[in-house]
Amino acid sequence: MGAEPFDVAGAAEEDLRAVHRVMLAAQAVDRPDEAPLTFEALVGALRTPPAGFGPRRCWVLRRGGGIVAIAFANFPEAENGHLSLVTITVHPEQRRQGVGTAFLRDLLPELEGRTVVEGWEITRGGAGEHWATAVGFRVVNTMVLQLLSVAEVDRATWDVPAPAGYRVEDWAGATPDALLGSLAWARNALRDAPFGDIDFQAPLWTPERVREAEADLRARGVDQRMVVAVHEESGDVVGVTEVEVRPHRPRWASQRETSVLRAHRGHGLGRCIKAHMAWRLLADRPDIERFYTTTSADNTHMIRVNEAIGYRTVRTLVSVKQDVAVLASHPGVRG
Template sequence: MLPRLAERGRTVIEDWRLVEGRPGTDWARRLGFRTVRSLAAMVMTVADVDRTRWPVGVPQGYRVERWADTAPDEVVTSYAAARSAIHDVPMGTTEFVPPEWTVERVRANEAELSGENVEQRVVVAVHEATGEVAGLTEVVLLPREPRTFHQGDTVVLAAHRGRGIGLGLKGVMAHWLVEDHPELRRMHTVTNSDNEHMIRVNRRLGMTVERTELVVAHEIDALTARLTT
């Protein structure tokens, strides 16, 4: 794999989501991989959670809109702009850079997910005064795991943070998911280990940290030299 990556101009190889404490992590470290990101993998078992902890709305001055699979035309431009705030997510020192979201990218992503039979749900908070999307949360349901929802992006634009929007959006999402999917067992999310605000929101909803996952990286030249000497 390494020569092919080098041919394509890549200089660093990363491995995502190695579980801390398992043999794969030790193996990578022995090969000289360094940790570039640490993630808290959090989980909620729906049957065990007191659902009254889940907020049913967002703060005054905002309204909730939600959809499955396809963003309404009226909101898609503002939704795409808000999704680009995902650049504020703490990412450690990984080489991965989240995309710039545009309407075209949103539509391409929706088409890709529906082509793979992935159900996507989105809840947004619209700022009433401006009509703009101030925050969003997105989840996916993969066909191979019909009882588990995986959290995708959650972002609140910087000017609107700290008002309970993130918590409200996730609460609305959780209620909606269990209403439509009574068979739902688990909700999963991963968050940078130092993303204290997101972790606090997740804990308030009833999620707990299940394990630590690591992103590890190595320079391709140095790894090639190590493996060929």
């Protein structure tokens, strides 16, 4: 039993089906309130990983000839070049037998010299958190997962006019040239948001990095939508919210960052642009069934903004991290 590199692009359907069985069984135990992950959605997610987190490598672990666990490691770049984002999923029938720990032991030398490992979106109080802390990880942030069901929401909550002195603009794909510079500056406001003690740093946006990110999303087939608040007097973008609709889940909208420059907070711009986003996206894509987002549990203001337009909190999640050297020397991992 050992970690085996897994080529997602060239994998045989039999192996992909085996990975799907692992993920489906884990979901039934760890997130039983979610709709079961379809095979098509899994394959799409494997082949179109989220943008912004660098290249991704995958491994599987076999036992008795079958795949019993899968791991992903992302290797962010630039500000996060020291960091690897790792997810290990073990079939529930194989848990408490040292499978996850053996997998981690095999993966640590494969992390391309990264010095810190983080794991995100682990259900608080679940098997994943208990295992992670047992092998030496520290809990460093708490998030909430919030969902907005389009069929259930009162759309009147989206009737939020722009405050005096501001206007709302929106687009799909490429940012208009006239707004590019101020959009990049406004997106950097996200770096003020609370994220606990995680190492991952939000990008330091420049116009060039915005264009690179837009091109990356187009290459992945992702429908990226932006809604911004523009300050009338200066003509600058001062608030921004982003949604992505990925090709493997065309009825789910991933609500990504929302940020407002500090000097323009307190006017309700966050709620305004998020509400406008819901109206605008559904006008173009009426088949969207739900929006989902994660927000730091410390960011009580943004949680209330989301609730005001119809989101409800469905799960609390934790993030964990540890130095690679500490994990490698931990008695439970070292063996």
